[in-house]
Amino acid sequence: MTKRRKIVYGLTVIMTAALLVVAFCPRPNLYGETTFSTAIQDRNGKLMRLALARDDRYRLKQSLHEIAPAAIDATLLYEDRYYWSHPGFNVVALARATWSTYVSRDRTVGASTITMQLARMRYALNTRSIGGKLIQIARAVQLERHFSKDEILEAYLNLAPYGGNIEGIGTASLIYFDKPASQLTLPEALSLAVIAQNPLRRDPSSDNGYAEMHRARNRLLKMWETEYELTAEERQMFDLPLSVRSSKELPFHAPHLSQRIVANMANSAVIIQATLELSTQSLLEQRIESYVERKRSLGIRNASAMLLDHRTMEVIASVGSANFFDAALHGQVDGTVAKRSPGSTLKPFVYGLAMDQGIIHPMSLLHDAPTRFAAYTPENFDRGFMGPIKAEEALIFSRNVPAIDLLSRVGHDLFHEFLTEADVSGLREPDHYGLAMILGGNELTMQELVALYAMLANGGIVQPLSITRHENTPQFHAQLLSPEASFLVLDMLRKNPRPDAVAISSGQREVPVAWKTGTSYAFRDAWTVGVFGPYVLAVWVGNFDGSGNPAFVGRSAAAPLFFEIFDALEDSLPTSESDSFPHPNLNLRKVEVCADTGDLPGRHCPRTIQSWFIPGTSPITVSNVHREIRIDRRTGKRSCSFDSIETRAEVFEFWPTDILQLFSKAGIAIRRPPAWSDECALDVQTANGVEPRITSPSSRLTYHVRPDHIDNEEIPLLATVDSDVQWLYWFANDRFLARTQRDAPFFWRPSVGEFSILAIDDLGRSHSRQLSVRMAQ
Numbered sequence: 001m002t003k004r005r006k007i008v009y010g011l012t013v014i015m016t017a018a019l020l021v022v023a024f025c026p027r028p029n030l031y032g033e034t035t036f037s038t039a040i041q042d043r044n045g046k047l048m049r050l051a052l053a054r055d056d057r058y059r060l061k062q063s064l065h066e067i068a069p070a071a072i073d074a075t076l077l078y079e080d081r082y083y084w085s086h087p088g089f090n091v092v093a094l095a096r097a098t099w100s101t102y103v104s105r106d107r108t109v110g111a112s113t114i115t116m117q118l119a120r121m122r123y124a125l126n127t128r129s130i131g132g133k134l135i136q137i138a139r140a141v142q143l144e145r146h147f148s149k150d151e152i153l154e155a156y157l158n159l160a161p162y163g164g165n166i167e168g169i170g171t172a173s174l175i176y177f178d179k180p181a182s183q184l185t186l187p188e189a190l191s192l193a194v195i196a197q198n199p200l201r202r203d204p205s206s207d208n209g210y211a212e213m214h215r216a217r218n219r220l221l222k223m224w225e226t227e228y229e230l231t232a233e234e235r236q237m238f239d240l241p242l243s244v245r246s247s248k249e250l251p252f253h254a255p256h257l258s259q260r261i262v263a264n265m266a267n268s269a270v271i272i273q274a275t276l277e278l279s280t281q282s283l284l285e286q287r288i289e290s291y292v293e294r295k296r297s298l299g300i301r302n303a304s305a306m307l308l309d310h311r312t313m314e315v316i317a318s319v320g321s322a323n324f325f326d327a328a329l330h331g332q333v334d335g336t337v338a339k340r341s342p343g344s345t346l347k348p349f350v351y352g353l354a355m356d357q358g359i360i361h362p363m364s365l366l367h368d369a370p371t372r373f374a375a376y377t378p379e380n381f382d383r384g385f386m387g388p389i390k391a392e393e394a395l396i397f398s399r400n401v402p403a404i405d406l407l408s409r410v411g412h413d414l415f416h417e418f419l420t421e422a423d424v425s426g427l428r429e430p431d432h433y434g435l436a437m438i439l440g441g442n443e444l445t446m447q448e449l450v451a452l453y454a455m456l457a458n459g460g461i462v463q464p465l466s467i468t469r470h471e472n473t474p475q476f477h478a479q480l481l482s483p484e485a486s487f488l489v490l491d492m493l494r495k496n497p498r499p500d501a502v503a504i505s506s507g508q509r510e511v512p513v514a515w516k517t518g519t520s521y522a523f524r525d526a527w528t529v530g531v532f533g534p535y536v537l538a539v540w541v542g543n544f545d546g547s548g549n550p551a552f553v554g555r556s557a558a559a560p561l562f563f564e565i566f567d568a569l570e571d572s573l574p575t576s577e578s579d580s581f582p583h584p585n586l587n588l589r590k591v592e593v594c595a596d597t598g599d600l601p602g603r604h605c606p607r608t609i610q611s612w613f614i615p616g617t618s619p620i621t622v623s624n625v626h627r628e629i630r631i632d633r634r635t636g637k638r639s640c641s642f643d644s645i646e647t648r649a650e651v652f653e654f655w656p657t658d659i660l661q662l663f664s665k666a667g668i669a670i671r672r673p674p675a676w677s678d679e680c681a682l683d684v685q686t687a688n689g690v691e692p693r694i695t696s697p698s699s700r701l702t703y704h705v706r707p708d709h710i711d712n713e714e715i716p717l718l719a720t721v722d723s724d725v726q727w728l729y730w731f732a733n734d735r736f737l738a739r740t741q742r743d744a745p746f747f748w749r750p751s752v753g754e755f756s757i758l759a760i761d762d763l764g765r766s767h768s769r770q771l772s773v774r775m776a777q
Contacts, residue, residue: 027146030155032122036061038262039174039271042253042278043314043469047174049258050250052165058247060271062170064154068184071169074193075157077227078220080114084149088115088140115140118156160196163203164247169196176204176244180271187237190217190224205246254281256320256334257467273469275314280307283568284317291561292322298551300541303561304335306446307569308536310454314466316535321544330544336447339426340525340540341440343518343554345449347403348456348493350415350438351395352485354406361618362392362492363611365598366402369658387662388655390598392492398517400439407438408698421478422455422462424448440520446538453529453536456490456514459483484614487582490514490531491612499559511570515562517554524548526557530566533573537565588612596653599623604651624690627654632677638724640680654690656720657743672723682764685724691765692719692728694757696745699769704776705752714747719759719767731758 035054042048053059064072076083082090090113112120112127119125119139126132143152162172172192173181184192194216195202202216203209221238224230252258254276261272288303307317320334354360368386386399394402407415415437416430424444433441447465455462460481481489493514515530526541539562542552551557582588591613594605599619601608604626630639630647639647652673655663663670676685696718697703705713717730721742730737730746732755738746742761750773760766 025142025145028122028142030122030143030147030151031061031159034059034159037171038265040258040261041271041273042276042281043273044277045180045273046278047178047251048253048274048276048278049255049262050171050174051262057165057167058171058175059158059167060171060174061158062154062168062181062271064150064157067157067169067181068189070186071173071181071184071189071192072153072157073228074190074220074224075169075196076114076153077223078193079117079197083114083153086113086115088144089113089137112136113140114156115143115152118152118159119143121159122155161199162192162195163199163205163209166199166247175247175250177242178245185237186230186234187217187240187242190220191242193217194220204242204244205248210242210244253278254318255324256332256336257315257318260334260337261468275312275316275466275469276318277316280569281317281319284319284565287561287565287568288319288322291564295551295557298557299549300551300557302329302331302335302541302543303558304446304540305561305565306336306450306538307565308450308454308465309534310457310531310536311534312466313451313454313463314469318467333544335540335544337445338544339443339445340542341520342442342444342449343440343520343525343527344398344400344403344438345516345518345527345529345554346419346438346440346444346452347395347398348489348516349418349452349481350403350407350410351391351492352456352460352481352489353410353415353418354391355485355488355614356482356617357410358614358617358619359406359409360391361593361598361611361613362390362488363593363598363609364391364619365389365596366391366394366399366405367658368394368399368401369662385662385665387666388596388659392495395489395492395516396496403438404435407435412437418480421480422448422452423464423476424452440518440525446540449527449529450536450538453531453538455480456486457531457536458486460486482614482617483583484586484588484617487586487588488612488614491582493530498563499555500563511573513563513566515559517559519552519554522548523550523552526552526554528554528558528562530562532566535569535573537562539565587615589615594623594626597623597625602626604628606651625653625655626651629673629688631674635677636674637677638674638680639677640684652723654723656690656693656722657725658695658720660723661743676724686764689722689724689763689765692721692725692759692761692767694719694759694767694769697757697769697771699771702772702774703750704774705750706776710751710775711749714749715771715773716745717748717757717759718745721761722763722765725761725763725765727762729760729762731760732756734758 036059037053038051039060040048050058116136119136120127123139125136125139127136158168158170160169161167162169166172166175169192170181172195173179173184173188177184177188191204191213195204195213201209202213204213257274257276261274265272284305284307288305292300292303302322304321305317305319306315308314309316318336320336321329321331323329323331325331351360365388368389385401389399389402412433412435413430416427416433420427427442451462451465460479460483462478462480464476493516494512496515511532513530513532515528518527519525524542524546527539529538539558541557541561590610592601592608593599593611594601595607595609596605598611599621600623602623605623606626628649628651630642631650632639632647634646641647653670654673655670660670696716703715719728721728725742728740728742730740732748737748740746752773752775755771755773756768757771758766758768
C-alpha cells in the first residue's frame with residue numbers, strides 16, 4: 001500500500017469513527033469532575049484572596065462575555081483560526097500534520113483544534129500515539145455534537161494551562177495582571193494567548209519564561225496586524241514592559257474572614273464580592289498591631305475587632321487576631337466568631353427592656369446597695385456601693401447591683417428569650433445562668449454582640465450581618481425593643497466620657513459615640529463596643545487560651561484601642577445631624593422630674609431636672625421622699641394637729657432604710673423626722689407613711705434546699721421601711737417568726753412548701769410576698 005493510500009485510509013477510519021461517536025455517544029458533562037477556585041474581592045473589586053481548587057490548582061470559571069474580545073480573537077488566531085467552521089477537527093490540518101510527522105518525517109506538527117485540546121484536557125488523553133489521537137478526534141466530535149461553539153470555547157478558556165498551576169484565562173489575568181479578564185489590554189491579551197501553547201517555557205513569572213513569552217507574542221503580533229488594524233496608542237503600548245505578578249505574590253487579605261467565605265463557598269466556581277473595604281481593613285489591622293506592640297509590657301498580645309455599617313448590616317472590616325501567622329497566640333483562631341464572656345456589654349439591653357416595661361426612665365433612681373437575691377449577693381467591680389444613683393449614671397458607670405436588680409424585675413427568663421430571638425446561639429436554659437447572665441454568665445461571639453448594638457441604632461430591629469454582597473440567604477428581622485427605648489439607651493451611652501481627655505478645638509465637629517465596656521470574670525476578656533455615625537465598632541482584648549490578666553479591663557485595655565480606631569475613622573464619617581436628637585416620629589417627650597428621686601416632682605421637691613419620657617409607658621410615680629410634716633413647737637415631736645399657732649411646718653426627707661444606711665456609711669447626714677407625739681392615734685401615724693417593701697426573699701425565684709442540709713438552710717428576710725419605723729415583725733403563713741430592727745435581716749429556716757411572707761412595721765403598715773421552697777434534686 002502506497003503512502004498516499006495509507007493517509008486516505010487513515011482519514012477514512014477517522015471519519016467513520018467520528019460518525020459513530022456522533023450517532024451513539026450520550027451528552028457528556030463538559031467539565032467532568034473539575035473543581036474551581038473561589039476568588040474573593042472587597043466591595044471595590046480589589047482581590048483579597050484566590051483559593052486553590054481541590055487539585056491544588058488556581059482555576060476560575062468565567063463566562064465568555066467576561067473575557068475581553070481581544071483575548072478571544074488572539075487565542076483563535078494563534079490556536080485555531082478556522083474554529084467557527086470545522087466540525088471539531090480540521091481535515092486539512094490533520095492531513096498536513098500526518099504527512100509531515102509520519103510520512104516525510106520532516107518534523108512533528110500538531111493539528112489539534114481548540115475542541116480537540118478541550119477533549120484532551122477533559123478526558124486526560126494521551127495523544128502522542130495514533131490511537132490516542134483518534135480517540136481525541138472522536139471525543140472532539142462528541143463535544144461538537146452536544147455543545148455550542150460558544151460553550152466549547154468558554155470551557156477551553158477556563159481549562160487551558162497558563163503556567164505553573166494556573167489554569168484558565170480569567171485566572172491568569174487575575175494573577176499575572178491583577179485585573180479581571182474583561183479589562184485586559186491588547187498586549188496583555190496577546191501575551192496570554194501564546195502562553196497556553198507552551199505554558200512551561202512561557203511562564204511570565206520567571207525571567208526566562210517572560211523572554212520566551214515576549215518572543216512568541218511578537219510573532220503573534222505580526223499575525224494580528226494582517227487581520228486587524230492597530231491604532232497608534234496600541235502600538236505604543238507594545239513598547240512598554242508588562243508588570244507581571246507571580247502566584248506566590250497573591251494577596252491574602254483579611255485572612256480569617258477570607259477563610260470563612262471560602263469554606264462557605266466550597267467549589268462554587270464564582271468570584272465572591274465581600275462587604276469588606278480593604279483600606280479600612282488595613283487601618284484596623286495596623287492599629288491593632290501598633291497597639292499590641294505598645295502594650296506588650298502589660299501582657300497584652302492579642303486583640304480582635306469588627307466594624308459594621310448598621311444601615312446595610314455589612315461588615316466593613318473584620319480582624320480575627322493580632323497576627324494570623326503567629327502560632328504562639330493561636331493567631332488562626334477567629335476572635336470575631338469565638339464564643340467569649342461579654343462581661344457588662346449586655347447591660348444596655350436590660351435597661352432598654354426595663355424602659356419598655358415602664359420600670360424606669362433615664363433619670364429613675366436606682367439603688368446601688370448591698371442586695372441579696374436568694375443565695376446570690378452581687379458586688380460591683382470596685383467592691384463598693386454608690387447608694388442612690390440615676391439609671392443613666394448606673395449604666396454609664398456599669399454598676400452591677402442596679403443592673404442585676406433591673407434584671408430581676410424584668411425577668412431573667414424574658415432576657416434569655418430576648419437573646420434567643422436576637423439569634424444568639426448556644427444558650428442553655430435560663431435557670432442555668434440566673435441573674436449572672438447580665439454580668440457575662442453566658443457567652444456570645446463578637447458578631448452577635450455587634451448585631452445587638454446595631455439593633456439599637458436601627459430602632460430596636462435586629463438583623464443578621466452580611467460578609468458577602470448580594471447574599472440570597474433568608475433574612476430575619478425582629479423588633480425586640482421599641483424605637484423609643486433604643487434611642488434612650490444610646491442617648492444614655494453617649495454621655496459616657498472617653499477614657500482619655502481629648503479636647504475638642506473650636507470649629508471641630510464632635511461625633512457622638514455611644515459606647516460600653518465589659519470585663520469578664522477573672523479578667524479573661526476586655527471589651528468595648530460602641531455606635532458612632534453609621535458604624536458599630538467592637539474591640540476585644542484577651543488570650544484565646546482563656547488565661548486571665550489583671551490588665552484585661554474593658555475601660556483600660558479595650559477602650560483606648562477602640563478610640564484610636566474611632567479617631568482614625570472620624571474624618572471619613574459622613575456628615576449628618578447629631579444623633580442626640582430623636583426622630584420626630586418617636587413617642588418621646590421631656591418632662592420635669594425631682595432631681596433627688598427621679599420621680600415626678602411632688603409639691604415639696606426642692607429641685608427638678610429634665611428627663612426623657614415615653615408617654616403611656618414610663619413610670620409616673622410622684623416623689624414622696626420630701627414630705628411636709630407638722631412639728632409641735634413645745635415638744636419638738638411630730639404632731640397630728642394642724643394648728644398653726646401650736647405647730648410649725650417643716651419638710652423632711654423620708655428615705656428608705658437601705659438608702660439611709662448608705663448615706664450613713666458615706667458620712668452624709670440626713671435630718672431624720674422626729675418621733676410622733678404620744679397623743680397621735682396609730683391609724684393617723686399609719687396613714688402618713690409608706691408601707692415596707694420586702695427585698696428578700698425574691699418573688700421571682702424558687703428556693704431550693706438540699707436534703708442533707710435541710711435543718712441548716714437559711715433564707716434571709718429583709719425589707720426597706722420608712723424613716724419613722726424602728727421595728728419589723730415577720731410572719732410566714734400567718735405564723736409569727738421574729739421581731740427585728742428595721743435594718744436587720746432575720747435568717748429563717750424554712751421547710752419545703754408554699755409560703756406567704758408578711759412584714760409589718762411598728763406603725764401597722766405591711767407588705768407580703770409569695771415564696772416557693774423546693775427540695776433540691
